[in-house]
Amino acid sequence: MTPFFPRTKRTSLPRPATAAAWLMASCALFSPNATSAQQLLSGSDGTSADTTTITTGTANTNAAALPGAPAVEDTAAITTGSISTDSGEPLLNDPTIDEDMARTNLRENTVDGLRSQLDIDRNDAQGIRLGSFVLKPTLGQTYNFESNKTGSSKESRSYLETGLKGTLTSDWSRHQLTVTGEGTWQHNVSGSGETEPTADLEAALRLDLSEQTTATLKAGYHFEREDSTDPNAVSDASTQSGIDQYTLGAGIERDFGILRGSAKVDFDRYVYGNVDLENGDTLSLKDRNRNAGAVTVRVGYELSPALIPFIEASAGKSIYDLREDTLGFERSYDSYGARAGIEADLGEKLNGEVALGYQTYRFDDNRLDELKGFTIDGLINWSPQRGTDVTYGISTGLEPSTTAGESGAMVYTLSSRATHELRTALVARLSNSLTFRNFPTGSSDDEKVWLTGAGLTWDLNRYLALTGDVSYEHTTRDSGPATNIARVGVGLTLRR
Numbered sequence: 001m002t003p004f005f006p007r008t009k010r011t012s013l014p015r016p017a018t019a020a021a022w023l024m025a026s027c028a029l030f031s032p033n034a035t036s037a038q039q040l041l042s043g044s045d046g047t048s049a050d051t052t053t054i055t056t057g058t059a060n061t062n063a064a065a066l067p068g069a070p071a072v073e074d075t076a077a078i079t080t081g082s083i084s085t086d087s088g089e090p091l092l093n094d095p096t097i098d099e100d101m102a103r104t105n106l107r108e109n110t111v112d113g114l115r116s117q118l119d120i121d122r123n124d125a126q127g128i129r130l131g132s133f134v135l136k137p138t139l140g141q142t143y144n145f146e147s148n149k150t151g152s153s154k155e156s157r158s159y160l161e162t163g164l165k166g167t168l169t170s171d172w173s174r175h176q177l178t179v180t181g182e183g184t185w186q187h188n189v190s191g192s193g194e195t196e197p198t199a200d201l202e203a204a205l206r207l208d209l210s211e212q213t214t215a216t217l218k219a220g221y222h223f224e225r226e227d228s229t230d231p232n233a234v235s236d237a238s239t240q241s242g243i244d245q246y247t248l249g250a251g252i253e254r255d256f257g258i259l260r261g262s263a264k265v266d267f268d269r270y271v272y273g274n275v276d277l278e279n280g281d282t283l284s285l286k287d288r289n290r291n292a293g294a295v296t297v298r299v300g301y302e303l304s305p306a307l308i309p310f311i312e313a314s315a316g317k318s319i320y321d322l323r324e325d326t327l328g329f330e331r332s333y334d335s336y337g338a339r340a341g342i343e344a345d346l347g348e349k350l351n352g353e354v355a356l357g358y359q360t361y362r363f364d365d366n367r368l369d370e371l372k373g374f375t376i377d378g379l380i381n382w383s384p385q386r387g388t389d390v391t392y393g394i395s396t397g398l399e400p401s402t403t404a405g406e407s408g409a410m411v412y413t414l415s416s417r418a419t420h421e422l423r424t425a426l427v428a429r430l431s432n433s434l435t436f437r438n439f440p441t442g443s444s445d446d447e448k449v450w451l452t453g454a455g456l457t458w459d460l461n462r463y464l465a466l467t468g469d470v471s472y473e474h475t476t477r478d479s480g481p482a483t484n485i486a487r488v489g490v491g492l493t494l495r496r
Contacts, residue, residue, distance in 0.1 A: 141162055167181075177203070194238075251264030353379055388421070451471065453472070454470055
């Protein structure tokens with residue numbers, strides 16, 4: 001199950017015991033004369049000021065209760081067992097769409113913002129301990145070939161891609177801070193084609209305010225280059241705009257018996273860089289820079305620990321830096337949405353969430369029609385057998401347009417992703433997604449994008465892995481030629 005704000009089991013550390021207390025208890029267990037065990041610690045007079053109770057599973061042995069043991073003035077309890085800490089490595093991006101292969105460049109978050117529990121890039125290395133934190137760095141280098149065909153036009157390139165990823169997780173008895181970062185850089189070795197660098201950085205602080213209340217604070221940064229096949233891309237550009245996204249968020253969740261209430265506030269800042277045109281000029285896209293904020297409230301009812309239906313409402317505002325864009329339209333808008341759905345948690349085998357709702361963007365410019373439509377969002381994690389994990393996802397996003405008189409598009413994505421352990425050190429991956437971009441108003445062409453990919457990861461040892469990937473992408477529009485992109489790559493991944 002993917003809750004609104006992740007909940008983590010809280011544990012408390014046991015009180016430390018002295019070496020003398022452990023020795024006394026061991027002697028009491030294995031010596032036929034319990035008094036002699038006491039004398040080892042307290043002397044020949046048999047007096048003792050501290051006695052220890054050892055609890056291991058269900059066995060309880062009290063040295064003070066043994067025959068001949070002296071009276072107890074102070075008792076310290078030691079509990080041995082597993083201490084559960086949430087030190088798992090979160091996903092940086094939407095796991096149902098491979099960021100290295102996806103071309104659907106959504107600049108607005110999906111309605112639900114769900115994240116899968118499936119970690120395709122497993123990192124079993126122990127990591128590097130830095131005080132009360134654990135750092136797990138990953139360095140990857142791949143060699144790739146890409147073929148891009150649109151109508152009768154075809155271009156190809158070979159390129160090197162360097163990726164750096166790291167997770168820094170606190171190891172505290174209470175609260176948790178997780179910092180994740182990932183970046184990729186591409187360099188063309190031969191051929192022609194636009195490089196696609198990316199960068200992600202996110203910090204999340206979970207505050208365990210009480211047994212029933214959890215607060216979350218988040219901050220992040222994301223960079224990507226706008227794809228040339230995106231409807232908002234500039235057609236005669238040699239290099240598309242780089243998009244910087246800054247995020248802030250705060251939320252709180254509380255249990256009220258069988259009711260679960262939560263609320264969160266999200267803020268996003270979008271900054272668009274200049275576009276390099278084929279004739280050598282540059283085009284500024286600062287009229288697309290904007291700030292977006294939203295408040296979301298959610299209430300769930302616990303039918304059982306495994307089933308929790310919920311309702312959710314949100315309201316937000318998006319304000320562009322410039323009141324009018326270069327075509328004279330006021331693009332700022334108010335957003336409203338509502339959803340109803342159900343969370344299900346049937347254990348590690350099956351869990352997830354699905355919801356139906358309605359979302360609308362109301363623009364300040366009366367010439368722009370209201371962008372609205374029904375939304376469906378869900379994520380299901382299924383493990384049919386040990387070593388096999390499958391994720392099914394469906395998401396809805398609203399994407400503002402830059403075309404004159406056009407409000408924007410409703411974007412629906414259906415996806416699946418699976419991993420299977422062929423051998424202990426060999427993991428196979430398979431992913432598929434189908435994206436439908438629908439423009440309910442205006443004259444823009446609707447678009448369909450089908451993406452499929454497969455890959456293998458062979459762990460040579462605990463720290464080094466060999467990877468191989470192949471993917472194919474097919475894009476069709478109501479008018480104009482289709483686009484076909486094929487990629488294949490091999491590489492090495494170093495983990496610590």
